[in-house]
Structure formats: C-alpha cells, structure tokens
Amino acid sequence: MQVKLKIFRYNPEVDKKPHYDKYEVEADPTDRVLDLLEYVKGNFDGTLSFRRSCAHGICGSDAMRINGRNRLACKMLVKELGTDKILVEPILGLPVIKDLIVDMEPFFANYRSVLPYLINDEPPPKKERLQSIEERERFDDTTKCILCACCTTSCPSYWANEQYVGPAAIVAAHRFIFDSRDRAGAERLRILNDQFGVYRCHTIFNCTEACPREIQVTKAIGEVKRAIATGKIE
Amino acid sequence: MNNYHQFDVVVVGAGGAGLMAALYASKTASTAVLSKLYPTRSHTGTAQGGVGAALGNIEEDHPEWHTFDTVKGSDYLGDQDAIEFMCYEAVQAVYELEHYGLPFSRTADGRIAQRPFGGHTNNVTGKPVSRACYAADRTGHMILQTLYQQCLKNNVNFFDEYQVVDVLIENGAAAGVIAIELASGEMHVFHAKAVIFATGGHGRIWEITSNAYSFTGDGPAIVMRRGVPLEDMEFFQFHPTGIYRLGILITEGVRGEGGVLINDKGERFMEKYAPTVKDLASRDVVSRAMYLEMREGRGIGGKRYLYLDMRPETVNKYAALDGRKRPDGSPYVVTGEELLAKLPDIVDFARTYLGVDPVTQMMPVQPTAHYAMGGIPTNKYGEVVIDEKNTVMPGLYAAGECACVSVHGANRLGTNSLLDLIVFGKHAGLRAAEYSQGADFQKLPADPTEFARQQFEAIRNSDGDEKAYVIGNEMKSVMFDEVGVFRTEQGMNLALEKVRELRERLKRVRRPDPGKIFNTEVINIWELGNLLELAEVTTISALARTESRGGHAREDYPKRDDANWLKHTLAWWDHGQVRLGYKPVVITKYQPKERVY
Numbered sequence A: 001m002q003v004k005l006k007i008f009r010y011n012p013e014v015d016k017k018p019h020y021d022k023y024e025v026e027a028d029p030t031d032r033v034l035d036l037l038e039y040v041k042g043n044f045d046g047t048l049s050f051r052r053s054c055a056h057g058i059c060g061s062d063a064m065r066i067n068g069r070n071r072l073a074c075k076m077l078v079k080e081l082g083t084d085k086i087l088v089e090p091i092l093g094l095p096v097i098k099d100l101i102v103d104m105e106p107f108f109a110n111y112r113s114v115l116p117y118l119i120n121d122e123p124p125p126k127k128e129r130l131q132s133i134e135e136r137e138r139f140d141d142t143t144k145c146i147l148c149a150c151c152t153t154s155c156p157s158y159w160a161n162e163q164y165v166g167p168a169a170i171v172a173a174h175r176f177i178f179d180s181r182d183r184a185g186a187e188r189l190r191i192l193n194d195q196f197g198v199y200r201c202h203t204i205f206n207c208t209e210a211c212p213r214e215i216q217v218t219k220a221i222g223e224v225k226r227a228i229a230t231g232k233i234e
Numbered sequence B: 001m002n003n004y005h006q007f008d009v010v011v012v013g014a015g016g017a018g019l020m021a022a023l024y025a026s027k028t029a030s031t032a033v034l035s036k037l038y039p040t041r042s043h044t045g046t047a048q049g050g051v052g053a054a055l056g057n058i059e060e061d062h063p064e065w066h067t068f069d070t071v072k073g074s075d076y077l078g079d080q081d082a083i084e085f086m087c088y089e090a091v092q093a094v095y096e097l098e099h100y101g102l103p104f105s106r107t108a109d110g111r112i113a114q115r116p117f118g119g120h121t122n123n124v125t126g127k128p129v130s131r132a133c134y135a136a137d138r139t140g141h142m143i144l145q146t147l148y149q150q151c152l153k154n155n156v157n158f159f160d161e162y163q164v165v166d167v168l169i170e171n172g173a174a175a176g177v178i179a180i181e182l183a184s185g186e187m188h189v190f191h192a193k194a195v196i197f198a199t200g201g202h203g204r205i206w207e208i209t210s211n212a213y214s215f216t217g218d219g220p221a222i223v224m225r226r227g228v229p230l231e232d233m234e235f236f237q238f239h240p241t242g243i244y245r246l247g248i249l250i251t252e253g254v255r256g257e258g259g260v261l262i263n264d265k266g267e268r269f270m271e272k273y274a275p276t277v278k279d280l281a282s283r284d285v286v287s288r289a290m291y292l293e294m295r296e297g298r299g300i301g302g303k304r305y306l307y308l309d310m311r312p313e314t315v316n317k318y319a320a321l322d323g324r325k326r327p328d329g330s331p332y333v334v335t336g337e338e339l340l341a342k343l344p345d346i347v348d349f350a351r352t353y354l355g356v357d358p359v360t361q362m363m364p365v366q367p368t369a370h371y372a373m374g375g376i377p378t379n380k381y382g383e384v385v386i387d388e389k390n391t392v393m394p395g396l397y398a399a400g401e402c403a404c405v406s407v408h409g410a411n412r413l414g415t416n417s418l419l420d421l422i423v424f425g426k427h428a429g430l431r432a433a434e435y436s437q438g439a440d441f442q443k444l445p446a447d448p449t450e451f452a453r454q455q456f457e458a459i460r461n462s463d464g465d466e467k468a469y470v471i472g473n474e475m476k477s478v479m480f481d482e483v484g485v486f487r488t489e490q491g492m493n494l495a496l497e498k499v500r501e502l503r504e505r506l507k508r509v510r511r512p513d514p515g516k517i518f519n520t521e522v523i524n525i526w527e528l529g530n531l532l533e534l535a536e537v538t539t540i541s542a543l544a545r546t547e548s549r550g551g552h553a554r555e556d557y558p559k560r561d562d563a564n565w566l567k568h569t570l571a572w573w574d575h576g577q578v579r580l581g582y583k584p585v586v587i588t589k590y591q592p593k594e595r596v597y
C-alpha cells in the first residue's frame, strides 16, 4: 500500500523554525513506522534524525508522537493506524534538538530524583534474600518500565509544569517502595509528597494509555498517593 | 586542550558488561563510562530467558556440570580453565545481582526461580536441568536496569551518547580513546591508563537477526584497525527461533517451558536429531535440523519457516510423552495463564508483530543471527591478548559479547552470555582499576584525533552516487545466504567477493548530512564500514577452517577435525588485508568427544 508520511523537521544548524516534510512511500501493512523512517532516511533524505536501537519495543529509544499519540515507532505497525496518512512528531514537553530527537536530560533528572535503586544496608545473607511469590508480584508491573518517556510526555500536568516529576519517575519509585527488600520507602514517599510530586497527577489516564509496556501507570501513582496518605506501604 | 578528559579507567559501552566493569573499577579508580546509546537502551535489555548458574534451587545441580555442559556446548573449542572459572563464579555472581536488587522471579519457598535451557543437563541422567535464573522473560532488562541503578547510586561518571571511534595505543599500551559527542558533533580525547571495551556484538551483518541496529561491532573494528587480532570470528550463532522475516527473538525459554518445534507434517522433528533432549539441544544443532527439515520440503507450506508451538495442549501432550515431572514429582502440566505469567513479553511480541496469540496459535519461526562467539581475544581477567602466545597488551581490556575469552568456543549455550557479562565484566573492572593504580598515563601524540578525523573526513567529503542503505542490504543478504547456518567454499568465495566490492562502493557513497548536531547519517556510514570489515574477517576465517564445529557448519567438510582444527583462529587486519594465525585451545579435564544430545 501507498502511505503518506508527514514528518516534523527541525535542524538547529539551518532552520529558524520547524516545518513538516512529506514523503510518499510503498509500505507493507505489517511494516513498523520505524521501518518507514529508516526507508526515508536511507533513500530520500539522510539528514532525517531519530533515535532507535532494538527495533522491537524493549530499549525505549524511539518514543514519538504518531498521529497524535505517543508510541514507540518500532511497535506501531502501519495496519494498526487504520489510515494511510501518518504524521510523525517528537514527543511533547522536552526540548527538540533535531527532528524527532528531544533532550531527554530533564526526564532522566526526574528519574534520578526518586532514588531509583535498592536501598538496604543490612548485610545480605550468603545466598539470595528470600522473597515470596506474592511479595515479588506486588511490584511486578512497575519493573517493566523501559524509560521511553511515552507516559511523562503525554501528561498535561507535565506539559503545564515541567518541574512535576512525572509518571515515569513515580513508576520507578513505586518499583522500589513496594519491594519487600527495600528500606527507603518512607524517604521516597517524602520526596513524592513535595509540591511537584504525586499530587500533580489528576488521574487523566493519558500515561496509562501511552505506555507501550502496558503498565498500569495511573494505578501505580494511586498506590503511591495512598501510601503517602495512610503512611502505610501495603 | 579543548574537549580533553582524563580518567584512570575508561569503559566503552554501558550494557551488562560495561556497567559491571564500571561498578567495580569505580570503587578504587576514577572511572568514566562512554556509551553511544543512553545506558538503559543497551542490547542487554533485550535478553529474555535467563542467566545460568548452578544454584540448585529446583533440583540437584553443580558448577561442575555447568562446566562440562559449556565445554561440550562449545564443541570443545572453549578454553576449559576460563569456562570452569566462569561456572564456579556464576553462583556468587547471581546472588550478588539479587543483593543489588534484581527482581528475580521466585520459587514457592522464596528463592530465585530457575528453568531449563538448551544444552544444560543433569550430567548423570543427561536430561535437561533447571539452571537458568530468570525474571519472567525480561531477565536482561532487569540486569541492565539494576546495574545502571547501582551505578547511579555509586556516582559513576557517564558520558551518554558519546560514540567512541578510535583507541589510542602508545608504547604498546592503551592510552585512551577518541569519541564523538553526538549532540554536538565534537571530537573528544579521553586520556586513560586503562580502557575496557564492552561494545556488544555485530549481528547486523546478517539479514535476519535478533540484534539491535546498534550491534555494529564498533569495538572489535576499532581495535583491529590498531593492530589487535580478532579471535574465532567464523563462529557466529544462529538462534533457532526468530520471528519469521523479522528475526525478533523468541526465547529458548519457550522450549524450556515445554514448547516444541513442528514441521509442515505436524511432526515434532527434533526427536530425530536429538533423541535425549529433543527441542532443548544446543542451538547450532537445532538450527541445522530446521534447515534440513526446510530443505527436504517440510517447511510450513514449503516456505522457509517452521512452527514453534507453546499451546498448553501441545506442551502437556509432549511433557506426558517425555515423562516430564514437576520438582514435587507430579506430572508437568501447564495452563495458558501460567505460560502468560512466565512469558508475558513473548506473548506480546507474537501478538504485536505476528498477529498471533501463542496460547492458542502456533508461531512461524526461522533461525536468526544472534550472537558473536568471536571477538577481541582476552584471558580470563579480561586482559586483551594480542598474539599466539597470549601476550597481554598493558591497559587494554574487553568484556561481554565483543570479547572472546573464549568461554563459548564454537557455540554458546543459552544463559551463558548474561553470565559472561557479569563475571568477566567484574574481573575486567577489577583488573583495570588495579593496573591503573600502578601505571602512569602514556604520553599522547601531538594530534591524537588524527586517525579518527581522517576516517570521518573521508565520509563527509565522499561525493558519489551510492546509497549506504543499499550497500548494507546487499551485505546482509549475501552474508545470510552464504555465511549463515550452512556454508560452502563456493558460496563463501562469492560472499567475499561481494563484501570487497561493497567496501569499495562505500567509498563512493553520496554526500551525507553536512551538519554536526546528531549527524546519525555519518555515524551510520562509519558503522557500516565496521560491519563490512568484520564480514570480511568472518568470511576469511570461515573459508580457512575446513571442518564443521559448533556454529560453523561446512557442507564440503561436514566432520569435526580435531587433529587439524582444535585451535583458535586469530585474524589480523594488515592495511586492508586479512592475515590469519592460530593458537591452541586450553584443555584441562575434558578430552574432546563426539557431541550427542
């Protein structure tokens, strides 16, 4: 099938303002949007710039806005778009560097702010620490995060105020707060109780809809809110 | 000097091997990690099935069995001292990951869960043993996240999206690296006492591959251009179960959980090829069996794929026929929900990319280029060794998939790469830090960026009409057809000629993006140059080896030939020409035997 691609372009070395370029390409319904971008870059315009690596939805490199929704280009098949018109733009809320590449640093700074690592100073046993299947299950969903930023950059509260830590950082905090082996849950809850913490979330559910790993992001945020409110991690 | 940095240790690559090296090196030495990808984008994150260690959490197991299985899996080309070292270190290494916070799946008594994987056996019964420690089917993702998190906790210095393009060697020792900061296009000099390469694999040489776009063999290509040989490059693993046409991996864990391969006649054909372990034979064995089935017209609908069947009714039928039991002695029976819980990502891949629900439908699969057994030669401490006598190059280290210790020999067992990363990443980090404490910085040449600049100026000034995209596709196609699962002299000569032609054509590529900021086009052309050089080395090494062993299967020399070929290949890049040499395999306890599964 023939598809019409319209791609956001901005090269800071030559452009004063962003613009859109259009390309018509022959596509297979099972092609990934990433395949089309590679094709355009390889055949029409080598300057087209975007990040990618794994090409199967695991590394989190290629979050972009595809027909207005945050998606991984490598996980979005042409046939699923239900149209032959494909609009590709960078994710919102982070500064555009070039074409589809945005500056991820503010996103990662938020991630780092929630102590995203296991904290437990008790000397570990000789073998593994024990954890029941139920305890492990408690935080399973939030271990799936690949830090692609689809959720955070789909969140109106984040667009409104980029000091908000955003859903991805709360997901990272959740993963440790509810891990039975961790000892710094209270500390993280204190961080997230800040004016730019969880209460900026107005349960709009954009994040959950955007997550390519199908993490129940809004639910995780809700659990963190409840833990702050009750002072209990359950 | 502008853009000049100095560290005791520079680690190139932030996958499992690089991060583990950085964690250990940074304990005692000033350490920087340079990575062309943001660390959590590294390919380690895609590893699915598990990391091997004889914890014995499910059933009896011993590091000694793991050692023997690995030696046998390597078709006796692995160095037995290094294999033994790795398999014994494995147990503590996995506990250490758990202590770092890795969320392993758990057994009913709260221990790390384990599952069977190809080639891992109970050495008494010969039956598959549960040795792969896993976190659902995202073990690599969890290793990568956990190690990165620990690095953040320990304030490791990261230079993200810095592409290393050259290594500096002065007075026969490592002196640093040259890197391009992708965001600015600027070249930077990293002056270091020790350099650790951990850049991953080069599976992008082949058309059907499980490997990321970033797997372009930069590390091996860089050091090779500076006179370091590459070891055993003819050995590249083709994994049996890639998604048809896309190559995306379906973990061997699917077969570990009881899935089976099925041909057009509905037969579970692995029974014929590996009567004892069947679908859980070593990868080289299974991939060849699949090719033979397809060649004899038993591909599905006569095409170049077969089915992988993990529907519960199939799993349960064959588990009953095999007499497979649960640890408590009850018969092995699974439900759709259990499979979904253990293999959620696989189910997601199949639904997304195949439109198939693997709990109710079979998945079309074909062998896919997967893993580089060969690479930068090292000893078991991660020190790079540069000749037939294993002479160490001071200050240069390598670990992970870009290195060849060699623990995988002619064929890697599943779960042994993640293990390799954590064991040898750690030791390379420790050794590099220790070395840097006693060493001085080498004096840098007046213009350290000269060699790198020459390479990039040639690309930027190229003004022909060739497209790198087309050259890349031609390489992948000829390499997959002629230097793939089965090889012949005639086919490989064809591939060699083609690759050489493509290298010439790459010099006449059309004028690329002239900009500096995130110039991914220029970088991609440079990476394609790396792939083409490694494709040539691979083909020449493979042509010379007139035997079949592990992943290197020659139709014109179908037998293993220990009398002449029980040795490692070394390949030097001499001004654009490949020169070969050989070194002995280290054999300690296990004399080569015929390999039967």
Ligand SMILES: Cc1cc2nc3c(=O)[nH]c(=O)nc-3n(C[C@H](O)[C@H](O)[C@H](O)COP(=O)(O)OP(=O)(O)OC[C@H]3O[C@@H](n4cnc5c(N)ncnc54)[C@H](O)[C@@H]3O)c2cc1C
Binding pocket: B012, B013, B014, B015, B016, B017, B018, B034, B035, B036, B037, B038, B039, B042, B043, B044, B045, B046, B047, B048, B049, B050, B051, B052, B139, B140, B162, B163, B164, B165, B198, B199, B200, B201, B210, B211, B212, B214, B218, B219, B249, B251, B370, B371, B399, B400, B401, B402, B414, B415, B416, B417, B418, B419, B421
């Ligand atoms: C789909 C899949 C599933 C797998 N499943 C398993 C499994 O279940 N068990 C198992 O044991 N093994 C598995 N493997 C193999 C294993 O995952 C890899 O061999 C291993 O992760 C490689 O790790 P690494 O640290 O060597 O490289 P990587 O994790 O790929 O890291 C390479 C790093 O080097 C950097 N880099 C590369 N070039 C440059 C450069 N020029 N300059 C700067 N930085 C650079 C990259 O940015 C990256 O950070 C699997 C592999 C694949 C592809």
Ligand code: FES
Binding pocket: A051, A052, A053, A054, A055, A056, A057, A058, A059, A060, A061, A062, A072, A073, A074, A075
């Ligand atoms: S390229 Fe890795 S998630 Fe898309």
